[in-house]
Amino acid sequence: MTTMQRAPASPPSRFGAGVTRGPKAALAGLLAAVLTGTIPDAARAEGFDWKRYDGQTINLVLTDHPWSNAIREMAQPFTVKTGIKLRIAILNEDPQRARLNTLLQAKSSDVDVYVSLKIREGAVYNKAGWYADVTPMLTDPSQTAPVFELDDFGAGLIRNETFGGKLTGLPINVEGPLFYWREDIFAKCSVAVPEYLEDILGAARKIKACDPSIDAWAARGVRNAVPYPMAAFVFNSGGGFKSVDGTKPGLCRPESVAGLTLYTDLLKDYGPVGATNRSFPQVVELLGQGKVAMTHESSNEFPNIMKYSGREDDLGIKLLPKGRAGGVSQPIGFG
Missing domain, CATH: 3.40.190.10 (Periplasmic binding protein-like II)
Structure with a gap:
């Protein structure tokens, strides 16, 4: 508030x-x-x-x-x-x-x-x-x-x-993004649930080959909304928004670039058409309607997703998987 x-x-x-x-x-x-x-x-x-x-x-x-x-x-x-x-x-x-x-x-x-x-x-x-x-x-x-x-x-x-x-106000909400996936699609396509962040790309590749009618991935692409879900990709890859010593911008660190690249490749190669025009309302709608297999979206959206028929039976939820190299899982929480 x-x-x-x-x-x-x-x-x-x-x-x-x-x-x-x-x-x-x-x-x-x-x-x-x-x-x-x-x-x-x-x-x-x-x-x-x-x-x-x-x-x-x-x-x-x-x-x-x-x-x-x-x-x-x-x-x-x-x-x-x-x-x-x-x-x-x-x-x-x-x-x-x-x-x-x-x-x-x-x-x-x-x-x-x-x-x-x-x-x-x-x-x-x-x-x-x-x-x-x-x-x-x-x-x-x-x-x-x-x-x-x-x-x-x-x-x-x-x-x-x-x-x-x-x-200046009163706290009204604390949230963090979660990794949502369709358990039925993973089972149909014999895809293992990603254990590491880097496994998401391989899972998306297999789902696209198995069932092209489903978008393997969806996430925010709108400029002012993308840092929230994308940040965990950067952190879990071992990167950051600052240099290691905290004195300079850090998005050019190799680890940061790896996280950014993974996020953008998933949208580019496995996301819905017009991904850069989508924010959380559109991503939630796609997931709720059963048109997408995976996303990384806010915990706040869980009740909105559950309003759609069938999702209570086929949706898996967990934190975004940790990076393989650093073993880091650092979700973003804010209010």
Whole structure:
């Protein structure tokens, strides 16, 4: 959850959720309980004025994500308890970012709370003044119900939401990519489940020869979404994004190149047509519809994949296999 600031006259104030300054900022404490899934207990919340902001409205701009959909389902109970209405806009990730940037730059009143991926845009958004400090709201017993305890979050999660000593949001999600494969296709084509990262290429080759009607591999190819699943290929190959001593860029290290090459060769030779135009919604749809044999995609997408008929019976899941040379399996986790 990230808090947004507005510019001086009421200065405006991702993942995180944003709250504007002025009267809207005071709503953040009330909203925190519902945003983080906390259900107030009557004894501990005794004396808290849940109706303090009765009649006001909070505008949320969120990504299409299981958490956002859960918040939408919780909106009515929240309104009943507090009297605060929620206007929720849920967009796919790229349109959400584009829309959010427009609203933030325009200091629009159409966004009070938003999802923000701090590992990606946190430093930039903070420098632009698009995050408010939520600490005063969380520590004010008149704004945040006593049932909410910041210490329930791990120190690392809070550190990732903090810039220059300013807590800019609340953690709402932690995820990591997983290796998904179709057990029935592997069995039909007599292909062993990859034990090492490098085995994926051989498995894809055999599946393509066995059943050309199935794409052996699918993964993100869109420029701004590809680093997340691709990074583990680099790390598991023994490479990194920095030099060994950490002082220079490291993508030209032989190990890094090997990981990048494996990722791109799988997309180029065994992925669906138009792979560079696909991100996680398209990859999940292909896997769910039974059109692809393997992918490396977010753990968040598991419930979306399971919505498709048959996948509960034929899908295998594990961490991306370790690299053969270094024996490293280093999944990427962020929130």
